[in-house]
Each structure stands twice: as C-alpha cells, then as structure tokens.
Amino acid sequence: MPRPSTPARYTVSTAYDPDNIFGRxxxxxxxxxxxYEDDTAxxxxxxxxxxRGHTLVLPKAASRNLLDADPATLSAVMPIVQRVAVALKAATGADGIRLVQFNEAPAGQSVFHLHFHLIPVYEGEALGDHGKGAADAAEMAGLAQEIASRL
Incomplete structure (x- = not known):
C-alpha cells in the first residue's frame, strides 16, 4: 500500500502572532x-x-496550529508528547490520558500557537471546564517536579 504524500500546509487567513501568551x-x-524543555518543545x-496534572506541550517552532505546522516540527514533537504522557500517568496515578489539540477558534482554540493538551483522566471523576479556575501554584510547582522526575 503506498504511503500518503505529505499534505500541503493550510494557508492561514491570520498570520502567526508571536506576542500570544505561549510565544511570550x-x-x-x-x-x-x-x-521539561529542550530545543524542540x-x-x-x-x-x-x-x-489535576493537565499538561501542555508547546513546540518552539512558530505556527498557529496543526494546519500550518511544518511536518518536521510535528515529527519532532510527537515523541515528546508520548514520553510526557507516560510520565504524567505515572506521576498522577491517572487511569488514562486524554490527548487534545484544537485548530482555529470555531474548534475551540483560544491560544494561537500550536500546542497539545495531555489531560489526566481519573475513573469516576468528571473533567472540569477548561479556563474556569486556576490551580494552586504551590501544588503545581510540586507536581511539575514530580512529572519531570519521571521523564
């Protein structure tokens, strides 16, 4: 079976804005x-x-989202996404990990820099609404160290 060709990147109607919060x-x-941080992400x-433990993976290469990302960036970042998901599950004791990625505002994207959400899922616990409440800074600092120690 032949491999699909690499798709042409989407031409976004709005240019990437480097002053978005993730760029900053x-x-x-x-x-x-x-x-975690390296040259890629x-x-x-x-x-x-x-x-608890909702984590974001931000490629360092500038793109609004999946539609205009360089395929080489995607190839480089997905092993990081996988590695972090494994460490996140171990660090949080989650029953599963949800991987989410949004493309453009109608699809739910609110920060226009490509990023991947890794969301721990706990049996019997509903997910909260995104953006509705800030996590405790001290708890986040400790959890970030715990996840990092498992990478």
Whole structure:
C-alpha cells in the first residue's frame, strides 16, 4: 500500500502572532510551571486545568496550529508528547490520558500557537471546564517536579 504524500500546509487567513501568551512564555517573558524543555518543545502545566496534572506541550517552532505546522516540527514533537504522557500517568496515578489539540477558534482554540493538551483522566471523576479556575501554584510547582522526575 503506498504511503500518503505529505499534505500541503493550510494557508492561514491570520498570520502567526508571536506576542500570544505561549510565544511570550517561550521567550521567558511570562512565568510557567515548566516540566521539561529542550530545543524542540517546552512542556508546562496548564494554569487553568481540566484535571489535576493537565499538561501542555508547546513546540518552539512558530505556527498557529496543526494546519500550518511544518511536518518536521510535528515529527519532532510527537515523541515528546508520548514520553510526557507516560510520565504524567505515572506521576498522577491517572487511569488514562486524554490527548487534545484544537485548530482555529470555531474548534475551540483560544491560544494561537500550536500546542497539545495531555489531560489526566481519573475513573469516576468528571473533567472540569477548561479556563474556569486556576490551580494552586504551590501544588503545581510540586507536581511539575514530580512529572519531570519521571521523564
């Protein structure tokens, strides 16, 4: 069976804005509870989590989302997403991990820098609404260290 060709990237109607909050975090202009960082990506806890341990993986390459991302960026970041998911599940004791990624506002994207949500799921516990309540900073700092220690 032949391999599908690499799709052409979507031409976004709105250009990437480097002053989005994730761009500012990547440049060190805003604080974050960092779990991991290398030349490819920054991994941090979501300040407004849907569950305990909600983690974000931000590629460092500039793109709005999956639709305009360089395929090489996607190839480089997905092993990081997987590695963090394994560490996150172990660190939180979650029963599962939900991977979510949004593309453009109608699909739920609110920060226009490509990022992947890793959301721990706990049996019998409903996920909270994203963006509805900030997590405790001290708990986040400890959890970020715990996840990092399992990478």
């Amino acid at each position: 975090i990547l440049r060190g202009e805003m604080p974050a509870h960092k779990v 920054l991994v941090m806890l979501d300040v407004f989590p849907q569950s």
